[in-house]
Amino acid sequence: GSRHAARWRPPSFDEDFMDDWSLWVVEHGVPDLPEEVHQGESVPVARWVGPRYAAVLHVQWMWGREDPAEDHLASEIDCLVRAGDHWEGTEGGGGTGWPSARLVRPGDILPRQVHRFGLHGDSGAGYACSVAYGVAGTDAAYVELVTSLGTKRWDFESPIGAWVVAWGSTLSGEVSILDSDGRPLAVHSFLANSI
Numbered sequence: 625g626s627r628h629a630a631r632w633r634p635p636s637f638d639e640d641f642m643d644d645w646s647l648w649v650v651e652h653g654v655p656d657l658p659e660e661v662h663q664g665e666s667v668p669v670a671r672w673v674g675p676r677y678a679a680v681l682h683v684q685w686m687w688g689r690e691d692p693a694e695d696h697l698a699s700e701i702d703c704l705v706r707a708g709d710h711w712e713g714t715e716g717g718g719g720t721g722w723p724s725a726r727l728v729r730p731g732d733i734l735p736r737q738v739h740r741f742g743l744h745g746d747s748g749a750g751y752a753c754s755v756a757y758g759v760a761g762t763d764a765a766y767v768e769l770v771t772s773l774g775t776k777r778w779d780f781e782s783p784i785g786a787w788v789v790a791w792g793s794t795l796s797g798e799v800s801i802l803d804s805d806g807r808p809l810a811v812h813s814f815l816a817n818s819i
Contacts, residue, residue: 639684642666643713646680646702650711654781660725661685663695667727670757670786672767674776677753678704678711679790681782683722697722703746703753703790714751718744729785735761738801738810745793752793756812759785765804771797793817 633648634641637658649655649668661667666684682700699719704711720742723730733739740758747753760780767787768777772795780787789799791814798813 637661637665637667639664639666642682642684642700642702645682646704646713647711649680650678650704654783657727657783660727661697662725666700669727669784670782670788672778672787672789674769674790675773676706676792677751677790678706679753679755679757679788680704681757681786681788682719683727683786697725699741699757701744701746701755701757701788703744703755705751705753714746714748714753718742718746727784729762729783730759733759733761733785735763736803736809737761738764740810740812747793752817753790754793754814754818755788755790756799756814757786757788760787760801760809761785763803764801764809766802766806768800768802769797770800771795777802 634644645668649671661683663685666682668680668682670681672679680702684700686698699722700717701719703714738760744755764780766777767789769789794816796816800811801809
C-alpha cells in the first residue's frame with residue numbers, strides 16, 4: 625500500500641523507520657547526522673522537494689545474502705509523489721555503493737568537484753520519477769533542475785555534501801550543481817524516458 629505523510633519524527637535511525645524518515649525529511653529537512661551509519665540503520669543525508677516529485681537519499685547497510693561478512697554500505701533513494709496536500713512514498717527504491725560508514729564529505733573530493741553516483745528510475749500507477757544523486761565538494765551551493773516546466777533551485781543542505789534531484793521521467797532537461805555565484809560545477813543533461 626501507499627505510505628502517507630509522517631507527522632512524527634522517528635525515534636531512531638533503525639532501518640525499519642526509513643520510510644517514516646523520508647516523509648519527515650521532505651517536510652522538515654535533513655536531521656542532524658550521526659557520526660557514522662551502524663549496521664541495521666538507514667540515515668537520510670539529502671533531500672529534494674519539487675512540485676510533484678520529492679526524493680530522499682539515505683545511507684544504509686545492506687545485508688549479505690548468506691554471510692555477515694558480505695554486508696555492505698549503500699545509498700538508497702526514496703522517491704515520493706505529491707497527492708493533494710500530502711506526500712506518498714512509492715514502492716520502488718534503488719541505489720548503489722557508498723564510500724564510507726563515517727558520515728563526512730569524502731576526503732578526496734576537491735572543492736569544485738562533483739561525483740554522480742547514480743541514476744534511478746521509479747514508476748507505478750500514475751507516476752514516473754527519475755532521480756540523480758551524488759556528492760559534491762565544498763564550493764557546491766545549489767542543485768538546479770531545468771525542464772520544460774521551469775527551473776527549480778534547491779540549497780545544498782547536506783553537511784556531507786550529498787545531493788539528490790528528482791523529476792518526471794517524461795521530461796527532458798538538465799541537472800546542474802552550482803556554486804554560490806550560480807556558476808556550474810557540473811551539468812548533467814537527460815532525455816525523456818532515458819532512465
